[in-house]
Structures are given as structure tokens and as C-alpha cells.
Amino acid sequence: MALHSVTEAAKMAGVTRRTIYRYLKSGKLSAAVTGDDNTQIETSELLRVFGSLSQPEAEEVSTESQGNEPEYVTRLLDEMSKLRDIIESQQTLLLEDKQSREQQKAERQQQSELIEQLQRERDALSQALDAERKKGFWKKLFSNK
Numbered sequence: 001m002a003l004h005s006v007t008e009a010a011k012m013a014g015v016t017r018r019t020i021y022r023y024l025k026s027g028k029l030s031a032a033v034t035g036d037d038n039t040q041i042e043t044s045e046l047l048r049v050f051g052s053l054s055q056p057e058a059e060e061v062s063t064e065s066q067g068n069e070p071e072y073v074t075r076l077l078d079e080m081s082k083l084r085d086i087i088e089s090q091q092t093l094l095l096e097d098k099q100s101r102e103q104q105k106a107e108r109q110q111q112s113e114l115i116e117q118l119q120r121e122r123d124a125l126s127q128a129l130d131a132e133r134k135k136g137f138w139k140k141l142f143s144n145k
Helices: 006-013 017-026 043-050 071-134 137-141
Strands: 039-042
Touching: 006 017, 006 039, 006 043, 039 043
Parallel strands: none
Antiparallel strands: none
């Protein structure tokens, strides 16, 4: 992919240079620093972070075959289409994973509530058993229960 300066990246993304620098500092956007301390950002990074990009207004170049797109444009469009498909499938997987985790959380909550209920019942039975054990022999023998 092509490398762009911070100014070019800001124009393509439709944001300010300050926004680009903030994204770089926070780690949302990655860039490479060249040997002469110039920050260069790849087009793919801009697409990943900002989605669609606006193309800088290109100078008109006279060619015989203006009706046909250059091969690299066709390849880039195909690559973008594939990347969009991949992103959509990943988003679908993330949504399914989130729903699965929410369902598991609800099941754990139900199990926790059931455990608490069983513990309360066990404690009540334990208290009843202790009370029964504390009764004397004669009370047990002549009890009306």
C-alpha cells in the first residue's frame, strides 16, 4: 500500500492533522517514521481506522484509454471489496460471540440462584434436624407429630 504524510492522511480521512496525531499517540492509528523523521501512514491503516477515504483531486492526465480503468485501480477495488466482506464476517462473528457470552452469563446467573436456593433449603433442613436431635427420648416417643 502507499505511504502518506500526516497532512495527506488528514485530507484523505477528512479530519484535521491534530486528530491524526491524537490517534497516533493513543495507538488507534499506527505509522512508520522514516530515516529523516517524517511520519508516514499506510493507506490500509487509514482505511482500517476511518473507513472510506476521500481521494485527493488528481490532475487530469490525457491518455488514450480514459474509458478503461487502470489495472491497479481494478485490483484495489477488488481488494477493498474483499476486505469489506472480511470485516462484515468478523463483525458477524463478534456479534454471535457477544450473544453467546450473554447467554452463558444468564445461565450462570440462573445456576447461582439455584445454588443459593438449595443452600437455603439445606440450612433449613439442617436446623430442623438439629432441633429434632435436641429433643429428649421421651419427647420423641410421645410427640403428636
